[in-house]
Amino acid sequence: MQAQAIYGQEKAQSDLLNFYQSGHLPHAILMLGKEGSGGLPLAISFAQFLLCEQKGAQAEACGQCAACLKTKALVHPDLHFTFPSFPPKPGVKTNSKNFIREFREFFTKHPYGSVTDWLESIGAKDRQSGNISAEECKEMIETLSLKAMEGAYKIQIVWRPEYLGKEGNILLKLIEEPPSNTIFLLVAEQTDSVLETILSRTQLVRLQPMADEAIREILQNVYQVSEQDAARAAVLSEGNVAHALTVLQENESDWLQLIKDWFNGVFTYNGNLIGKWVDQVSKLPTVQLKNFLMYAQQLLGHTLRMSMIPGYQPALSAADAQFVQKLATRQFNYQTINQMDNLIGTAVYHVERNANAKVVLLHLSVAMQYALKGTKLSA
Ligand SMILES: [Zn+2]
CATH class of the missing domain: 3.40.50.300 (P-loop containing nucleotide triphosphate hydrolases)
Incomplete structure (x- = not known):
């Protein structure tokens, strides 16, 4: 046309x-x-x-x-x-x-x-x-x-x-x-x-x-955003190109490193690491913190699909895809990932309502450790 x-x-x-x-x-x-x-x-x-x-x-x-x-x-x-x-x-x-x-x-x-x-x-x-x-x-x-x-x-x-x-x-x-x-x-x-x-x-x-894929193409082809940034912003865009561009402006810190630090602390049950991570991440402005948590959810979703679908290719930057691939080798079951996803979703809900970020993130990290063990942390 x-x-x-x-x-x-x-x-x-x-x-x-x-x-x-x-x-x-x-x-x-x-x-x-x-x-x-x-x-x-x-x-x-x-x-x-x-x-x-x-x-x-x-x-x-x-x-x-x-x-x-x-x-x-x-x-x-x-x-x-x-x-x-x-x-x-x-x-x-x-x-x-x-x-x-x-x-x-x-x-x-x-x-x-x-x-x-x-x-x-x-x-x-x-x-x-x-x-x-x-x-x-x-x-x-x-x-x-x-x-x-x-x-x-x-x-x-x-x-x-x-x-x-x-x-x-x-x-x-x-x-x-x-x-x-x-x-x-x-x-x-x-x-x-x-x-x-x-x-x-x-x-x-x-x-x-708008599908993530279309947004990624627009960011790369119309706005000349790099492949890596486009992939990251697309999953956070909520189907809105204008919002994806706002996310890009806000997202200057290296979220992947923050996610690695976090999961490292959670998976090794290292309270010290988690404490440091909570201190750092709780300082993010509310909107960024919410986006960060949603990004963690996206990575978990890709991890699950990667461990269940042979040959699955996530639409992610090379570094993020590599991380997801490594995470998928841990052979999580569907229930564990689903539970972690729900926990992060609840944290997003509280962050949006201006709950104390430190409390939310600490509770979330501990609850995720329980999810990994296959038990529930009572609220
Ligand atoms: Zn013409």
């Missing part, structure tokens, strides 16, 4: 292509996917496909024609963008046009960025929330009533219609009966905050939850 790569959204891509090929392209499509799953890149790549002047037999944008180049640079005159923003200075009304240059730059650098990332990049102060104004909605009606400048379509992308609020009602008639060859692509993360009246006038296309 597109010349630039889209990762992990094969189903949504084929839904969109089917609309086009069936000859019944809906004039308003709502692309729904959680933060960091690539709704905006998908909408732009579909716009590129629609506007491409030399669509190939493979139903793909050519990537070379003038229209493709303009779309990729987000400067095609028939491609319009609306996104959350705020007044750039007192007395000026909120309008995406005020920030279109910044938006092009932001998307080029950070195509999977969240609205928070976007608003921060244009200098939003203290969680200043963006919105899409009534003026902008009225302007949209005017712009789209004009003839297409160059392309066969006029395309209006609305990034996060949740930010329209009740102003969205201004657009109802436009969305229901748009001028000819006008396509609305609305990119949303949750339908709860989109006006019911808008929802009912759009064709829904659901994005899939």
Whole structure:
């Protein structure tokens, strides 16, 4: 469908292509996917496909024609963008046009960025929330009533219609009966905050939850993250590329070494080692500590699969994979690993609720020793 790569959204891509090929392209499509799953890149790549002047037999944008180049640079005159923003200075009304240059730059650098990332990049102060104004909605009606400048379509992308609020009602008639060859692509993360009246006038296309593998590819190919960092951040991403990038910024310490120290203390029942480890790890900020524990869970999961599935290849960095391989030779049974996984899960729960980190980690380490012995530590 597109010349630039889209990762992990094969189903949504084929839904969109089917609309086009069936000859019944809906004039308003709502692309729904959680933060960091690539709704905006998908909408732009579909716009590129629609506007491409030399669509190939493979139903793909050519990537070379003038229209493709303009779309990729987000400067095609028939491609319009609306996104959350705020007044750039007192007395000026909120309008995406005020920030279109910044938006092009932001998307080029950070195509999977969240609205928070976007608003921060244009200098939003203290969680200043963006919105899409009534003026902008009225302007949209005017712009789209004009003839297409160059392309066969006029395309209006609305990034996060949740930010329209009740102003969205201004657009109802436009969305229901748009001028000819006008396509609305609305990119949303949750339908709860989109006006019911808008929802009912759009064709829904659901994005899939992002698999770790797709996130790893995006981090490496789109963000030029090293293979090792990409593998580590992907498993902690919770299906969100923007979150994976945050994890990378936070994760400066060598977690693998910390996990080695910890397991070493636990497996050898060495209270001294555990004590030192608890002191060190309890100093991590809460979010990092939670991520660290979740990473330990991931490594245990890979260990279990490695000891049960012949030829299993974990999607991990070389160093992490080597560690997992070594750990798997200890021949843990399913129950032991499952129990350790549950214990870490409980610790994450307590850490998230700001329990004393030292107490949580010490209790966790002792409980894991009991799990190894095949007994339970009573809480
Ligand atoms: Zn083209």
